[in-house]
Amino acid sequence: MxxxxxxxxxxxxxxxxxxxxxxxxxxxxxxxxxxxxxxxxxxxxxxxxxxxxxxxxxxxxxxxxxxxxxxxxxxxxxxxxxxxxxxxxxxxxxxxxxxxxxxxxxxxxxxxxxxxxxxxxxxxxxxxxxxxxxxxxxxxxxxxxxxxxxxxxxxxxxxxxxxxxxxxxxxxxGVSYVLASAPARSVGNTPMSPFRVLHNDVHVTGPHSPSSMDPNGALVVAANKVIGFGKSATGEEVTLGTTPEACPAVLVTPVLTGDQVVVITGASPVLRVTGERRNVAWEIPDTRTASADFDAWRMHRAGGPLLLMDALELDEHVSELGQVPDLVPENIEREVHKATTSFMATAATTVYTPLWGCGAFCGDPAVKMCLLWLAASMASVELVLLLDARGQALADELEPFVRRWQEKTAAELRQWLGRVPRTLRGGQVLAYIDT
Incomplete structure (x- = not known):
């Protein structure tokens, strides 16, 4: 207690x-x-x-x-x-x-x-x-x-x-902080869910803001297993640090296990942030309001769900030189289970996600997006990938791949991922699955 x-x-x-x-x-x-x-x-x-x-x-x-x-x-x-x-x-x-x-x-x-x-x-x-x-x-x-x-x-x-x-x-x-977990689910012959890419010239935070996200959407936050704000400007730190009502989650959340996620509902960002890490900048929106009308203020403050989910730190899981650890079967199952649990923890019909588990956690972007698409399909939600200009090459590879696989099933994609040689990366993985 x-x-x-x-x-x-x-x-x-x-x-x-x-x-x-x-x-x-x-x-x-x-x-x-x-x-x-x-x-x-x-x-x-x-x-x-x-x-x-x-x-x-x-x-x-x-x-x-x-x-x-x-x-x-x-x-x-x-x-x-x-x-x-x-x-x-x-x-x-x-x-x-x-x-x-x-x-x-x-x-x-x-x-x-x-x-x-x-x-x-x-x-x-x-x-x-x-x-x-x-x-x-x-x-x-x-x-x-x-x-x-x-x-x-x-x-x-x-x-x-x-x-x-x-x-x-x-x-x-109000604001809710939920620690969610669920048993692993079978992939089955679930149809692939809608998947689209949303571009911004620079990295922009706040898609869970009432003014910028559809009312049925949720935002993935690439969290650490010890969630929270901090002293730098990672995606997790910026999201929580500019969303004050999300910050009390650190007081009640234990270290996340492999099947746990945190869902924060009702908290909205108070700044508009562009860029990230050393190039971060912000502005105070013109929509600031301190209203005597509680209902108007409450609606202004009600943000969409934040899905805090920790990806595997794959630099610690490389078992053989030259292999892509994302493709190790137990890693695939862990990531799909984590994401499916997160996507099913709210009533959201659309999930917005950055390049979850890539960057500092060393995940392969193409593989990670396939895993998230599998999870979105199992949870029957639309997946929206948030990319800035640096992600153009990935977008160019993903968009034709998504078009070709849109009519297939989650079970088929899971089977193909299990066949991919672990020496392939990025677009090579997508090309192999498409053969």
Whole structure:
């Protein structure tokens, strides 16, 4: 069980005598929640006030300043954002429910670094990793802090969030985090599902945004088995780091096993991001809204499902020199099972995917797309491959292949994949299957 800051079991030393003496027990410890509440009820009018509060939280909870260091990057971003206002007496927390208010509460605690370490991870569970001046990817850290500030600035009045918390859930709203698993399925003679390629000149995030994705779509996130945001700009980090309501998933998700995926529903990105890694850039959309009309705000914030699924790290699975590890039978079965479980975990009829499992995980793009197409066919969903200009060669190879195989079955494609010599790669694999 994960203990939230309101748990009476979390007791700390009130190092700065913030609370009256009667709050302390015989060991001079106090409950963390009233101490945190007292810290957050102080007037905040400058960036320094924010940093002072964060430093006190870190000192009493962790006996140090934690991973945030000198808070230089956080201070830089807060000082640059013109829409940030510092009202006095911020609310110390909401309820422990999967409503919009709960999600906002957890995101706020991650921003404040006021959460104890979850059971399955000791780092990268709150946003203090972005605050120090020394960052491996300074632009990424600034982008993620900006996203959090946009998210908080767009929140409705706290009274509105609390008033509609129950109604939000009753109407099927809120944000959900689901750990899904399922037994392996037989391929069978399932018809091949529709498969198309969607091009952008540059890599663009946010296809799970209500403004850019069809209402029945889901987005594959090429995740690590320890899911989460981080300090760089991988696809997973950018997706979660610019989608604040997705970030609490790290607090409740264990290390993924081979048959598990995480599905986050209802979280929407707050920035439009182009490029990736060292070439990342972002903008704050004009559609920002902080509405007193809860229903309008709720619909604006409702993002499509995010399918966090970890691919095999194939550089660790090469058994013979020169062979393509994607084509090892047990690897094929694992990847198809993982993707099928993910695609069937929502009511989505269309799944958007980047080059899942390629790049750092060393997957072969042509083989991986065949495996994802198999999974999409078994789940009876349309597959849409998201490519930028660098993927043109793959698109040129895939499009005629898809046209020829569209009338065949998943069982036939699986059989052909089992026959492909493991020394072939990329377009050679597609050409062999087409012989």
């Amino acid at each position: 994960y203990h939230l800051p309101s748990s009476p079991t979390i007791r700390v030393l009130d190092r700065f005598s913030t609370l009256p003496d009667e709050y302390a027990d015989d060991d001079q410890l106090v409950s963390f929640w009233p101490l945190l509440s007292a810290i957050l009820l102080r007037p905040v009018s400058t960036t320094k006030d924010v940093v002072d509060a964060l430093e006190e939280i870190a000192h009493v909870l962790r006996q140090s300043t934690g991973p945030a260091g000198d808070y230089g990057t956080l201070s830089k971003v807060l000082n640059a954002l013109t829409f940030i206002d510092f009202p006095p007496g911020p609310h110390p927390g909401m309820t422990l429910r999967l409503s919009r208010s709960q999600a906002a509460c957890l995101v706020a605690h991650q921003f404040l670094t006021s959460l104890a370490s979850p059971r399955d991870r000791s780092e990268y569970y709150d946003f203090g990793i972005w605050y120090d001046s020394e960052q491996p990817h300074p632009r990424a850290a600034e982008m993620y802090i900006t996203a959090m500030c946009v998210f908080f600035a767009d929140l409705p009045d706290i009274n509105i969030l609390e008033e509609y918390a129950t109604r939000d859930l009753e109407m099927g709203g």
